[in-house]
Amino acid sequence: MRTIYLAGPEVFLPDAQAVMAQKRRRARAHGFEPTGPGSDEAALAAGPATAAMILERNETAMRRAEVCIANVTPFRGISADPGTVYEIGFMIALGRTVHAYTNDPRPYGERVEAEWPGGRVAGPREARPLRGVDGLMIESFGLADNLMIEAGILAHGGRLVRREERPADPARDLSAYLACLRLLRDGGSGRGAL
Known part of the structure; x- marks a missing residue:
């Protein structure tokens, strides 16, 4: 076993x-x-x-x-x-x-946007890297987590x-x-x- x-x-x-x-x-x-x-x-x-x-x-x-x-x-x-x-x-x-x-x-990126203070996307969604209003990159690979x-x-x-x-x-x-x-x-x- x-x-x-x-x-x-x-x-x-x-x-x-x-x-x-x-x-x-x-x-x-x-x-x-x-x-x-x-x-x-x-x-x-x-x-x-x-x-x-x-x-x-x-x-x-x-x-x-x-x-x-x-x-x-x-x-x-x-x-x-x-x-x-x-x-x-x-x-x-x-x-x-x-x-x-x-x-x-x-996906992890969606949770960051929805739940993290400052995670709301700043600027156009097509921009890469995607950044939150806090200026930090939002990891958005479509994965379940980091x-x-x-x-x-x-x-x-x-x-x-x-x-x-x-x-x-x-x-x-x-x-x-x-x-x-x-x-x-x-x-x-x-x-x-x-």
């Missing part, structure tokens, strides 16, 4: 244990042994020693895992959870395949599944996660939508 590292911000949910248990059950049903962040962070003492322990535990789990599925649905902003992005890079650096999913169908995330996943044999419609509960909807499990089980690669 292949070991799969489950990366994502679900550990921050108030019902993290239930959500992670469901993801683990589904992984086992698809022939994987799940590993990854615990859902016990809320019960641990705060402080640098605890943070170091969590980092060591997660890095050990990543080294043991053969593949990874990462939830890159925007978390507390316009982009993926930064801890999840670290895990994606770590797994790719280890030479592991990473599949990812997002429950937000909008190019280093999606392009990195694709360049190393993974796939990013993007929902075509935003589900009612993007933090807990597992449709795209299940699509990633099927892709890993069946050996699929490339970019896709659900």
